Amino acid sequence: MDLPRVVFFGRTGSEALAFFNLDLETWRGGRVLDCPGGPGSFTALARTAGVESVATDPLYSLPLPDLERRCRDDIAFTMERLAVSPALRPDFDLSAFRQGKLKALETFLADRRRHPQAYRAAALPCLPFEAESFDLTISGHLLFCYSPIADGGLSDQPDFDLPWHRRALAELLRVTRREVRIYPAHTIERNPRVHPWVEPLLASLPPDWQGQLEPTTYDEGFTGETPMLLLRRRTGSR
Numbered sequence: 001m002d003l004p005r006v007v008f009f010g011r012t013g014s015e016a017l018a019f020f021n022l023d024l025e026t027w028r029g030g031r032v033l034d035c036p037g038g039p040g041s042f043t044a045l046a047r048t049a050g051v052e053s054v055a056t057d058p059l060y061s062l063p064l065p066d067l068e069r070r071c072r073d074d075i076a077f078t079m080e081r082l083a084v085s086p087a088l089r090p091d092f093d094l095s096a097f098r099q100g101k102l103k104a105l106e107t108f109l110a111d112r113r114r115h116p117q118a119y120r121a122a123a124l125p126c127l128p129f130e131a132e133s134f135d136l137t138i139s140g141h142l143l144f145c146y147s148p149i150a151d152g153g154l155s156d157q158p159d160f161d162l163p164w165h166r167r168a169l170a171e172l173l174r175v176t177r178r179e180v181r182i183y184p185a186h187t188i189e190r191n192p193r194v195h196p197w198v199e200p201l202l203a204s205l206p207p208d209w210q211g212q213l214e215p216t217t218y219d220e221g222f223t224g225e226t227p228m229l230l231l232r233r234r235t236g237s238r
């Protein structure tokens with residue numbers, strides 16, 4: 001499976017809760033950053049649970065009709081690729097997967113119209129936020145996922161190489177007070193392995209951060225373990 005560009009493709013809030021092992025109740029009253037937010041519905045869901053969420057994505061600079069068109073095109077394009085991908089189990093329900101993306105898009109569009117201030121255009125590795133502005137930062141389907149194919153990702157471009165991952169991770173940690181959660185932390189293939197860059201990134205964490213992999217039960221059509229990377233600021237380090 002390979003993709004020629006980062007697709008503007010989003011998950012529903014409940015899918016995000018599953019792959020980030022998140023219980024929103026724990027974060028009630030807190031502030032969360034979803035980076036990249038894509039056309040996903042996590043931010044809308046979080047608000048209904050009393051959690052302030054800000055979503056950020058470089059494409060949020062585009063007008064809404066352009067975003068909707070881009071997302072619908074990318075869903076169609078990705079589904080064509082997935083339908084012939086040997087990375088997915090034959091029993092995986094692609095039609096339900098597609099419905100989830102369309103549902104996320106509808107919720108995203110409605111929420112973005114009602115709460116435009118919750119959606120900020122920005123790109124890693126430079127975010128326009130003060131240090132430690134968020135209690136929790138979640139980052140789905142960009143890091144590891146879009147590393148080059150030879151390194152276990154989806155990309156046929158070298159843009160998201162290991163030095164980029166180091167800068168992006170440093171930026172996610174900078175803006176976060178307590179926890180950063182990154183999914184996936186595995187390679188994109190039928191039988192995923194822990195992504196080979198997890199270890200070097202963990203080995204060079206700043207001294208006030210610690211990290212570990214956590215299993216998830218989210219099913220995206222792979223076989224076997226699909227871990228999430230959980231990074232925590234050490235208590236007493238501030």
Ligand SMILES: C[S@@+](CC[C@H](N)C(=O)[O-])C[C@H]1O[C@@H](n2cnc3c(N)ncnc32)[C@H](O)[C@@H]1O
Nearest residue numbers: 006007008009010011036037038123124140141
């Ligand atoms: C596959 S989507 C993931 C969306 C959502 N987090 C999810 O898990 O479904 C990848 C997103 O990354 C965004 N993106 C591309 N380059 C980026 C960068 N340098 N920094 C932040 N986001 C980026 C794209 O615009 C796209 O919306």
